[in-house]
Ligand SMILES: Nc1ncnc2c1ncn2[C@@H]1O[C@H](COP(=O)(O)OP(=O)(O)OP(=O)(O)O)[C@@H](O)[C@H]1O
């Protein structure tokens with residue numbers, strides 16, 4: 001039983017990160033109706049840009065390599081890069097495609113995925129890099145002592161960080177002016193426009209926030225398993241999360257992330273051995289697919305009848 | 309050489325239904341076929357046959373498959389490569405395990421295996437649309453490749469799932485030279501392209517397109533969306549499956565499941581976006597474009613940069629160009645190269661009188 | 664050519680002889696979440712008549728039509744079509760029983776030509792299968808030609824010969840509406856549901872459309888349910904009119920009866936709200 005909880009907790013903790021990335025999707029989808037396939041590439045872009053800056057900054061500025069100053073400097077620069085990326089994407093890719101079918105926009109974000117992956121690797125190179133956030137991946141002792149369960153310090157740190165972010169984003173969009181405007185936009189683009197909400201402004205903010213989210217997720221994942229191309233696949237798992245939670249629901253993204261995180265770990269541990277392992281790669285997708293058959297509108301989505 | 313339809317009246321609906329109603333197009337097609345069937349095998353180098361023409365043909369077939377599903381029936385799939393894998397491994401096993409299995413029947417059975425699997429993964433399409441479905445097809449992509457690696461029976465217990473295609477024999481003739489493999493591929497692809505054209509210009513195709521354009525209206529005039537979608541999944545996966553079998557037998561000879569990865573699925577998707585969504589001709593143009601571009605890029609970079617080229621730049625440049633082109637085409641010409649070709653012909657029809 | 668078509672329609676003799684009740688709606692109620700689109704509505708449609716549904720915006724007219732051919736499923740009430748009761752009917756079943764329709768917001772297949780759009784209307788009458796289509800030869804080709812002939816008759820009838828091969832997306836609004844009618848007619852329906860077929864048209868286009876509707880009704884004996892905002896047209900061509908307001912039925916009868924009904928007048932003048 002202890003082992004079960006160990007796996008469950010590990011899964012839930014990693015699920016918080018899925019929630020975070022999924023939230024980025026939800027925000028963009030709500031604000032602009034774009035299903036942003038490039039979210040995974042954005043995570044990779046962010047992480048690689050960050051480690052890239054960490055490498056070059058000491059040389060450029062004379063700061064001590066690996067110091068706190070370099071860390072924050074790199075962080076700010078990467079964040080800036082994400083904002084630029086977001087704004088450019090909105091300008092160059094999405095604005096010309098406004099009013100196109102959703103599916104066209106979706107395909108455009110697949111193109112964007114390739115573009116981002118190509119550009120970031122062309123700038124910083126494609127080799128795997130380590131990333132040290134200063135938190136070691138070791139069990140928390142008092143839990144190990146009292147309950148005999150291994151809970152990784154790093155996981156708890158990452159989950160807390162992601163959880164705080166998720167909560168603050170949720171609050172931000174619930175209670176601030178920008179948040180209200182965003183929700184108005186999500187309800188009805190035309191109406192929002194007509195009462196003078198600057199759509200493009202909102203879009204730029206949303207893409208920047210999604211970039212920020214990607215950066216945090218990229219740092220955490222990068223620190224755990226190295227900054228490498230495979231990150232894009234990890235981040236892609238936010239897609240089944242969305243299907244579980246529904247594309248427009250913030251609570252859906254959160255709960256969906258936890259479910260996917262926990263279930264893929266449990267499946268790997270308990271089902272994996274029977275089929276040769278390695279099922280984490282597809283389990284979330286198949287789970288989402290089966291789920292779709294039962295409840296196509298998602299956990300929190302509303303049933304919708306096409307109007308004719 | 310004037311390109312005109314003036315004076316060519318259609319006296320019957322049969323004539324109006326032809327694939328190429330304009331005589332010049334029919335002649336052009338005949339010349340083209342003669343060129344590819346007769347001239348190319350005589351004059352093309354081994355490199356051209358093996359590294360360019362055969363893959364272009366095979367990818368055209370896969371692109372036709374995806375185009376049937378996405379372009380005609382409106383169901384986006386990101387799992388084409390996985391269905392190719394099913395076709396390749398299906399054909400391999402049929403030929404391996406059944407003595408005297410004729411080659412052509414083998415690849416058709418491979419295609420049918422893919423069709424079955426395609427229908428299974430297409431079931432969610434009955435309830436979901438658009439990118440929901442795209443995510444569901446990712447399940448097919450990841451699951452199928454995993455299953456082919458993890459269950460060694462599929463690859464006859466070879467290490468890491470690699471299979472080596474058996475020698476191709478039809479009626480006692482062994483297809484071993486690049487020329488013969490090319491001709492075989494060309495023949496198969498030509499036949500299936502014609503079949504695809506027939507399907508999309510018939511009631512089946514109209515049902516697909518109706519469901520694509522407006523599913524409620526389609527249902528109201530008595531089309532069953534379920535049947536239309538599942539038949540599109542079946543036919544599409546069949547095409548991908550046959551393409552996958554050819555990929556293993558006439559192109560690479562040795563394939564492994566990991567070769568049919570998400571990247572390949574994206575490549576096929578790019579072929580139809582650039583070539584033309586909802587166009588058989590576009591499938592060919594797109595496949596040729598996507599196969600040729602990296603080769604061309606390589607040549608250009610080697611001749612300009614030579615050995616100074618940083619490692620990995622080529623593949624990154626490829627990503628950038630592909631991604632950029634996709635966005636460019638979606639914005640500027642969402643109907644792809646096929647539409648450009650059509651526009652060119654329309655201009656020609658009016659030439660030399662501009663109005 | 665039209666004679667030929669009239670002969671194949673369900674009712675050989677022309678003429679507006681109003682017959683038995685063909686569609687009977689009883690106590691229909693329909694809700695979307697909290698929105699009551701229809702509340703306890705009953706009325707019937709008789710064979711060969713032109714039955715209009717009118718009412719202010721949001722009254723539930725389109726919803727009513729959607730209930731009739733199974734696009735929406737009412738929570739309460741029964742529908743009798745040709746005496747057979749059904750509460751849950753899917754649109755496909757409605758189509759097989761001879762119900763065709765057009766939509767308020769044009770629902771053509773945008774990526775297809777006019778001809779192909781109308782050909783889809785023949786869909787239910789096409790018997791060849793996918794494998795025959797793959798060969799496009801023999802039975803499949805014969806069938807294609809046979810139905811093409813029928814479609815050409817509809818094209819002639821609605822006077823849209825010149826736009827046959829045009830992609831419908833490129834047509835002006837008025838013509839699109841006409842193509843949509845053509846697609847419905849190609850199915851040779853016994854009951855035709857028209858949702859605002861004249862909305863957004865100019866006077867001339869409206870006159871044409873009116874003429875077509877009357878001709879269809881007159882020559883083929885097709886029963887027609889019509890939603891229309893133009894009172895002049897409605898009062899002119901309808902046999903009977905149902906009036907809806909806020910999802911409730913507030914009037915039913917001949918155009919004259921309805922015109923003089925105080926409830927209806929009140930609803931239209933806004934006095935009751
Ligand atoms: N698919 C749907 N989902 C949710 N609500 C719906 C749906 N279809 C209709 N409604 C609601 O039902 C009510 C009646 O709508 P309906 O379209 O039937 O009105 P109508 O009489 O046709 O109006 P109009 O003259 O504007 O066409 C409206 O309040 C509408 O918002």
Ligand SMILES: [Mg+2]
Pocket residue numbers: 724725726767
């Ligand atoms: Mg209406």
